[in-house]
Amino acid sequence: MEKQINVNKPKRRLTKKGEETRFRIVKAAAELMFEHGVASTTVEEVQKKAQVSASQLYHYFKEKRALVQAVxxxxxxxxxxxxxxxxxxxxxxxxxxxxxxxxxxxxxxxxxxxxxxxxxxxxxxxxxxxxxxxxxxxxxxxxxxxxxxxxxxxxxxxxxxxxxxxxxxxxxxxxxxxxxxxxxxxxxxxxxxxxxxxxxxxxxxxxxx
Amino acid sequence: MEKQINVNKPKRRLTKKGEETRFRIVKAAAELMFEHGVASTTVEEVQKKAQVSASQLYHYFKEKRALVQAVxxxxxxxxxxxxxxxxxxxxxxxxxxxxxxxxxxxxxxxxxxxxxxxxxxxxxxxxxxxxxxxxxxxxxxxxxxxxxxxxxxxxxxxxxxxxxxxxxxxxxxxxxxxxxxxxxxxxxxxxxxxxxxxxxxxxxxxxxx
CATH class of the missing domain: 1.10.357.10 (Tetracycline Repressor, domain 2)
Incomplete structure (x- = not known):
């Protein structure tokens, strides 16, 4: 039987490493937003704190709003x-x-x-x-x-x-x-x-x- | 008797018109900050809403922090x-x-x-x-x-x-x-x-x- 892919939940398709990277980004964003507020937290700051590249961050979150939802x-x-x-x-x-x-x-x-x-x-x-x-x-x-x-x-x-x-x-x-x-x-x-x-x-x- | 000037409260020295302008700025800032938050409200937006020039706003509030205190x-x-x-x-x-x-x-x-x-x-x-x-x-x-x-x-x-x-x-x-x-x-x-x-x-x- 062919493996089902649930298109509504793309994160299910992440590898273990992918899940870890995504989690690191969300955790970093959550900490920064808790400390400074959402408006005062830039995507660049999240990237730096999570130690990921801009393209890595973009891979998981196409825009700040999506990151905020995950937070x-x-x-x-x-x-x-x-x-x-x-x-x-x-x-x-x-x-x-x-x-x-x-x-x-x-x-x-x-x-x-x-x-x-x-x-x-x-x-x-x-x-x-x-x-x-x-x-x-x-x-x-x-x-x-x-x-x-x-x-x-x-x-x-x-x-x-x-x-x-x-x-x-x-x-x-x-x-x-x-x-x-x-x-x-x-x-x-x-x-x-x-x-x-x-x-x-x-x-x-x-x-x- | 010489009129006393309280240097600790400079706004006391404002003319009636000056007080009105200052009040208009603070009210505009309060409304914008209530609606969008402090971080998302720029001094330019306050200036526009209060219908004052940049130098007028600067005359009353040298920096955003002072405006926030007034708000x-x-x-x-x-x-x-x-x-x-x-x-x-x-x-x-x-x-x-x-x-x-x-x-x-x-x-x-x-x-x-x-x-x-x-x-x-x-x-x-x-x-x-x-x-x-x-x-x-x-x-x-x-x-x-x-x-x-x-x-x-x-x-x-x-x-x-x-x-x-x-x-x-x-x-x-x-x-x-x-x-x-x-x-x-x-x-x-x-x-x-x-x-x-x-x-x-x-x-x-x-x-x-």
């Missing part, structure tokens, strides 16, 4: 896999507090630089690059789903009151997290993140039976 | 005066809900574009322009103080439990607001803003006696 996907995977490495599920108050502590610790270890890797891309791109906005909205939906799944599990086990709306609580917690990360970035102290998350966790715990 | 001050004044036009004081749950409704309505009228004028500047500039970060931290402090003052008044009147910490509740509400505005900008619907603010207001109301 959004990369950062989403990074954020979610990091969070899942702390807690497999956010399905207890204890798990939620472990998650809260780990986020605060991460910002401290970063000297409160950079805010949220997804949030800062969202702030810069949502109104100017429509396809980036869609990808970022999907990223936040995935994140919300991760929180929501745990709250639903708590409700199903009868630990969270039936009066609680897990979908709304998950979204509310994500707003406190995003706002907390932004204010932490501005103030260069984790207090806003701690207070924002603690207040929302206290609100969630008011539904605990 | 931060302008946006802070705009945001706070708008909020104070809705409610003089946030010193009751009714006032807090009026404020919440007005913010949601404003984002709706903007088709959820732009997020928070201060928050988006904060996300872009906090780590790259130190003097902008200080000005933005001060802007958020003013905003927090506006919320906090009302909550303190409620506590002094005995309407808010002595267990409540008005400073923390004000900061928590600001995180929900900032996160809600960001997610609203990404999703192009005000649901995250509504859910974030409502959850935090519910938390605050749990301290009402």
């Amino acid at each position: 959004i996907i990369y950062q989403t995977e990074q954020v979610l896999s990091t969070q899942k490495s702390w807690v497999i599920q956010l399905d207890s108050m204890e798990a939620l507090r472990t998650w809260r502590d780990a986020i605060v610790q991460l910002q401290n270890s970063r000297q409160c630089r950079g805010g949220c890797p997804i949030g800062s891309l969202a702030s810069e791109l949502s109104d100017v690059v429509p396809e980036a906005r869609s990808e970022l909205a999907a990223a936040f939906m995935n994140w919300e789903h991760f929180i929501c799944k745990g709250l639903h599990a708590m409700q199903e086990r009868g630990e969270l009151s039936s009066d609680a709306n897990p979908d709304e609580l998950a979204l509310a917690l994500l707003t406190a997290l995003q706002g907390g990360l932004l204010l932490t970035q501005v103030r260069k102290e984790t207090l806003p993140l701690e207070i924002g998350l603690d207040s929302m966790l206290e609100h969630i715990s008011s539904f605990i039976i | 931060i001050i302008y946006q802070t004044e705009q945001v706070l005066s708008t909020q104070k036009s809705w409610v003089i004081q946030l010193d009751s749950m009714e006032a807090l809900r009026t404020w919440r409704d007005a913010i949601v309505q404003l984002q709706n009228s903007r088709q959820c574009r732009g997020g928070c004028p201060i928050g988006s500047l904060a996300s872009e500039l906090s780590d790259v322009v130190p003097e902008a970060r200080s000005e933005l931290a001060a802007a958020f402090m003013n905003w927090e103080h506006f919320i906090c003052k009302g909550l303190h008044a409620m506590q002094e009147r005995g309407e808010l439990s002595s267990d409540a910490n008005p400073d923390e509740l004000a900061l928590a509400l600001l995180t929900a607001l900032q996160g809600g505005l960001l997610l609203t900008q990404v999703r192009k619907e005000t649901l995250p803003l509504e859910i974030g603010l409502d959850s935090m207001l519910e938390h605050i109301s749990s301290f009402i006696i």
Whole structure:
């Protein structure tokens, strides 16, 4: 049987070395964009940091927009896999507090630089690059789903009151997290993140039976 | 008596016409930066939008950084005066809900574009322009103080439990607001803003006696 080639997913056709080069470019771009913003990051800087030639970079990404899309996907995977490495599920108050502590610790270890890797891309791109906005909205939906799944599990086990709306609580917690990360970035102290998350966790715990 | 000239505040020495020109430049820059971001706004674009010559612009702002500082001050004044036009004081749950409704309505009228004028500047500039970060931290402090003052008044009147910490509740509400505005900008619907603010207001109301 002839090997199928999925034309919609060209990256599937990359060799192992090709995948590695592509990953190196995306990682370099993600780091630069996280530090300086998307508009202030040039393709030449990415090329230099990733140690690839201009034609190599062009081979994988025909234009900056395509690179930005890959960066959004990369950062989403990074954020979610990091969070899942702390807690497999956010399905207890204890798990939620472990998650809260780990986020605060991460910002401290970063000297409160950079805010949220997804949030800062969202702030810069949502109104100017429509396809980036869609990808970022999907990223936040995935994140919300991760929180929501745990709250639903708590409700199903009868630990969270039936009066609680897990979908709304998950979204509310994500707003406190995003706002907390932004204010932490501005103030260069984790207090806003701690207070924002603690207040929302206290609100969630008011539904605990 | 000789008229005093405060050398630390050169803008005081501007004529009425000079003040108007300066204001026109700052307003134009604020609008462009709100729409496209600071990095993507050139001095030439500001000059064109404000309908001033290059030398006129240079007369008021020797470099882009000075213009950015003026934009931060302008946006802070705009945001706070708008909020104070809705409610003089946030010193009751009714006032807090009026404020919440007005913010949601404003984002709706903007088709959820732009997020928070201060928050988006904060996300872009906090780590790259130190003097902008200080000005933005001060802007958020003013905003927090506006919320906090009302909550303190409620506590002094005995309407808010002595267990409540008005400073923390004000900061928590600001995180929900900032996160809600960001997610609203990404999703192009005000649901995250509504859910974030409502959850935090519910938390605050749990301290009402």
